[in-house]
Amino acid sequence: MESMAIVANKKRVNEEVNVIQESQKRKYLSDAFTPKGTIKSRSYITISVVSFLLIFLVWWYECNLGGVNSMFLPSVASTFESAKHMFLKENFLFDIWMSVQRVLLGFAISAVVGIPLGLLIGTYAPVAAFLEPLFSFFRYLPASAFIQLFILWIGIGESSKVAIIIVGSLAQIILMVATNVRNVSISLVEVSYTLGVTRGSVFWKVLLPKCMPDIVDTLRMVLGWAWTYIIVAEMVGASEGVGFMITQAGRQFMISKIFVGIITIGIIGLALDMMCMFFKKILFPWNED
Amino acid sequence: MAGYDHIDSPKEVDYYVDDKGNYYKLHNGVDIINVTKQFETKDGMVQALNPVSLHIRDKEFVAILGTSGCGKSTLLRMIGGFDQPTTGSVMFHKKEIHRPSAYIGMVFQSYTLFPWLNVHDNIAFGLRQLKKHTPSEINDIVHEYTELVGLKGFEKKYPKNLSGGMKQRVAIARALATDPSVLLLDEPFGALDMQTREVMQELLLNVWQRSPKTIVMVTHDIDEAILLADRVVVMTSRPGNIKEIIDVNLERPRNWKIRNTEEFLKYRERCSELIRQESMKLIQTAS
Ligand SMILES: Nc1ncnc2c1ncn2[C@@H]1O[C@H](COP(=O)(O)OP(=O)(O)OP(=O)(O)O)[C@@H](O)[C@H]1O
Numbered sequence: 017m018e019s020m021a022i023v024a025n026k027k028r029v030n031e032e033v034n035v036i037q038e039s040q041k042r043k044y045l046s047d048a049f050t051p052k053g054t055i056k057s058r059s060y061i062t063i064s065v066v067s068f069l070l071i072f073l074v075w076w077y078e079c080n081l082g083g084v085n086s087m088f089l090p091s092v093a094s095t096f097e098s099a100k101h102m103f104l105k106e107n108f109l110f111d112i113w114m115s116v117q118r119v120l121l122g123f124a125i126s127a128v129v130g131i132p133l134g135l136l137i138g139t140y141a142p143v144a145a146f147l148e149p150l151f152s153f154f155r156y157l158p159a160s161a162f163i164q165l166f167i168l169w170i171g172i173g174e175s176s177k178v179a180i181i182i183v184g185s186l187a188q189i190i191l192m193v194a195t196n197v198r199n200v201s202i203s204l205v206e207v208s209y210t211l212g213v214t215r216g217s218v219f220w221k222v223l224l225p226k227c228m229p230d231i232v233d234t235l236r237m238v239l240g241w242a243w244t245y246i247i248v249a250e251m252v253g254a255s256e257g258v259g260f261m262i263t264q265a266g267r268q269f270m271i272s273k274i275f276v277g278i279i280t281i282g283i284i285g286l287a288l289d290m291m292c293m294f295f296k297k298i299l300f301p302w303n304e305d
Numbered sequence: 306m307a308g309y310d311h312i313d314s315p316k317e318v319d320y321y322v323d324d325k326g327n328y329y330k331l332h333n334g335v336d337i338i339n340v341t342k343q344f345e346t347k348d349g350m351v352q353a354l355n356p357v358s359l360h361i362r363d364k365e366f367v368a369i370l371g372t373s374g375c376g377k378s379t380l381l382r383m384i385g386g387f388d389q390p391t392t393g394s395v396m397f398h399k400k401e402i403h404r405p406s407a408y409i410g411m412v413f414q415s416y417t418l419f420p421w422l423n424v425h426d427n428i429a430f431g432l433r434q435l436k437k438h439t440p441s442e443i444n445d446i447v448h449e450y451t452e453l454v455g456l457k458g459f460e461k462k463y464p465k466n467l468s469g470g471m472k473q474r475v476a477i478a479r480a481l482a483t484d485p486s487v488l489l490l491d492e493p494f495g496a497l498d499m500q501t502r503e504v505m506q507e508l509l510l511n512v513w514q515r516s517p518k519t520i521v522m523v524t525h526d527i528d529e530a531i532l533l534a535d536r537v538v539v540m541t542s543r544p545g546n547i548k549e550i551i552d553v554n555l556e557r558p559r560n561w562k563i564r565n566t567e568e569f570l571k572y573r574e575r576c577s578e579l580i581r582q583e584s585m586k587l588i589q590t591a592s
């Protein structure tokens with residue numbers, strides 16, 4: 017008799033717990049969807065994995081059950097086969113290494129030249145007047161339009177490929193870094209003057225430290241764009257590289273190889289992005305976002 | 306004043322002569338002489354300030370009250386040297402103020418801590434710029450002011466981890482640490498909630514009563530103005546000039562309890578009345 021009561025009581029408690037959990041779940045969901053709200057990082061990772069899996073599933077379904085011609089869409093299996101073959105037999109890692117090297121070199125040159133120029137433009141109005149319209153003009157020139165010119169001017173060696181990457185990233189870095197500096201609030205500058213900072217040193221003492229994390233963000237974004245220029249860059253007389261491989265495979269309608277190339281580009285891009293985010297977190301623990 | 310040598314020192318004069326040849330005797334402290342300010346905007350010239358004249362004595366606490374947009378910040382910014390008067394002049398210790406400097410500290414309503422520096426380094430920032438002290442002296446001064454504003458134990462925290470009230474306390478400590486001759490406060494507690502604001506007012510009151518210095522504070526809060534200030538300057542609505550100057554003859558040292566005294570209420574009534582008149586004017590001109 018007594019034990020029956022206990023069981024019944026337990027059941028009631030369980031039900032109550034369920035109700036509470038249920039309402040907490042619902043609260044968590046509605047919290048998650050508040051505009052500009054946040055979610056736990058574990059949830060974030062889970063959801064993002066789901067989105068990749070979903071794409072994968074659609075791809076797999078279309079090839080196997082959707083009846084899409086494998087001329088247009090390679091099957092998941094044949095793409096894996098190609099990948100295996102490329103990495104093991106065709107030394108695809110070397111292609112990747114060459115591409116990464118070209119992009120990083122071009123990007124590094126852009127950054128070394130572009131960051132100081134951007135900082136100057138953002139800090140000094142006359143420099144802005146002199147350089148900003150110029151680079152706003154350059155920014156809209158498509159890198160692919162320079163292929164023939166660079167071949168003519170600097171031949172088909174490594175430097176012309178690097179030059180394409182520079183065309184694709186330099187103006188962006190300059191203009192975005194200039195904006196990063198301008199975004200430093202004027203009251204921060206003014207308050208520093210009342211603390212003994214001079215006009216000559218305000219750049220080093222306030223503007224630069226404040227906008228460092230934003231510059232890293234700019235670099236992260238431009239690096240992403242520079243990386244997408246690899247295809248264009250390797251149209252200039254390359255004989256290796258991910259971009260070269262994709263162009264080559266395209267000519268021979270080897271569609272699964274194109275897929276491997278594209279997916280590789282995406283994965284490396286994502287990796288570069290995550291590296292930058294990681295460095296930003298480590299280098300600027302004070303940063304407000 | 307040695308040690309401030311990165312600030313160029315204009316000539317000291319005993320009289321200020323305006324365009325029309327009128328002489329004004331100068332004092333120690335801040336002399337605001339027939340200052341006006343116009344802003345050029347897309348819609349033409351905006352008169353932000355009609356001629357304002359005011360002498361702020363050394364170590365005096367002056368509060369400025371006025372309706373929104375009447376030019377309080379504009380006036381304060383000209384005292385700080387951030388903006389130049391269109392006509393007239395602002396002098397400090399008989400020298401013209403024409404750029405911001407470490408003589409004059411400032412606390413803004415918006416949070417202006419250096420986010421890349423922790424609390425200790427924020428407070429030490431000005432001391433390190435001025436190079437008047439050895440590192441160990443700087444440490445001592447920073448400790449003193451950290452304690453004064455009740456932030457002991459928070460030295461290593463970055464601004465992003467501080468509440469609004471704490472941020473403003475750091476800002477005040479940072480401004481005081483370099484020992485400026487004048488401290489300008491533009492609605493420093495305006496963004497804080499009621500309770501925090503009252504705590505901050507107490508704190509500022511105690512700091513000032515311990516070691517008085519010239520303070521000019523812009524505020525919307527009538528109680529705050531009366532509690533803290535020696536004189537309350539009430540401005541007219543835009544284009545602002547001085548409507549009335551009220552001497553607050555409440556006994557010092559004061560504390561929050563005087564808010565409930567009859568005298569205090571009288572001052573509050575007077576200020577409210579003046580502000581109300583100006584607000585009504587503002588509404589009538591708008592309609
Ligand atoms: N840089 C500027 N350019 C153009 N107009 C300005 C500028 N600064 C201020 N003004 C104008 O001058 C007037 C006075 O501004 P100010 O900021 O001094 O007012 P305030 O009394 O501090 O107001 P509030 O109480 O809202 O802070 C306002 O009408 C404002 O629009």
Ligand SMILES: [Mg+2]
Pocket residue numbers: 377378379491
């Ligand atoms: Mg204001």
